Amino acid sequence: MIRHIIAAIATLLALWAMYYMYQLDVEANRFGEIQKLLERTKMEVKVEKKEPTQVVQAASAPSADKEAKKKEDELQKKLKALRERAGNAMAFKVSPLYKQKCSSCHGVNGEGIIGPRLIGKSSDYVLKALEDFKSGKRKNYVMYGLLSKMDESQLKALADEIGTFEAKLKAQGN
Ligand code: HEC
Known part of the structure; x- marks a missing residue:
């Protein structure tokens, strides 16, 4: 009888441990997702920083036709909007x-x-x-x-x- 009870308790403990590990996994995944998101934001910021050189290249390249210029302008606009949205880029001081x-x-x-x-x-x-x-x-x-x-x-x-x-x-x- 006692052996059965111990076996039952052991089984419960094992199940609980499995569940606990599963929860940890879920947490870890979530953490990974957040990191990925952060990674993506970093990449966007990097693209932004590159833009001045891109502009110079596009402007100086003799083969740059109007289409490319238009696309470049659109990109610039989007980047500007993004930069405004990125709360950390403070342009001026506030009270x-x-x-x-x-x-x-x-x-x-x-x-x-x-x-x-x-x-x-x-x-x-x-x-x-x-x-x-x-x-x-x-x-x-x-x-x-x-x-x-x-x-x-x-x-x-x-x-x-x-x-x-x-x-x-x-x-x-x-
Ligand atoms: C927790 C979020 C939050 C905070 C903090 C907050 N607001 Fe707002 N605010 C909103 C939301 C949401 C609306 C849109 C409400 C609506 O239109 O009914 C709004 C609307 C406004 C509007 C109207 C804009 C319009 O286009 O008509 C003004 C002005 C404004 N907020 C100023 C302020 C000021 C000044 C402060 C600081 C004292 C402030 N808000 C703090 C969320 C916030």
Whole structure:
């Protein structure tokens, strides 16, 4: 009898160990996926860095026809958009308030991530949006929750700052 019980316990332990190993495997796979994703982002950044030489080559190569030039331009545009999206490429400095409270969703320079792009929106427009979110006239839980703890002068300061984003970006040659 006791032998049977021990055998049963041993079997259970073995099954549990197998399950545990399986879970570890799943985790490892997930980790691998993340690494692959990171790898891909790195590659994109590398391509970006190469672009100036590519431009020079395309421009100086005598055989470069219009088609190639057009493709090159398109690539440039895409890369620019990508660069704007890559949150780590900060083109200009922002206030600590914006950085802390807004950049995680709207991007370090307002380029937009989860939240919409703010570059190019006027101070007046932004202030109105913020006031409407805060009052609940414009319904959005995320923005409401954030702004409910801010006072009018902070909203104004943020709106004024965001209104300057486009000019600042242009000044950086983007
Ligand atoms: C957790 C994510 C998140 C954070 C943090 C956040 N926002 Fe938003 N924001 C959003 C989302 C999502 C929307 C879109 C809501 C909608 O249109 O209903 C939005 C909309 C806006 C809009 C309206 C844009 C438009 O095109 O009408 C403005 C302006 C804005 N946010 C400014 C800010 C400011 C300023 C801060 C920092 C105080 C901030 N947001 C922080 C997610 C966020």
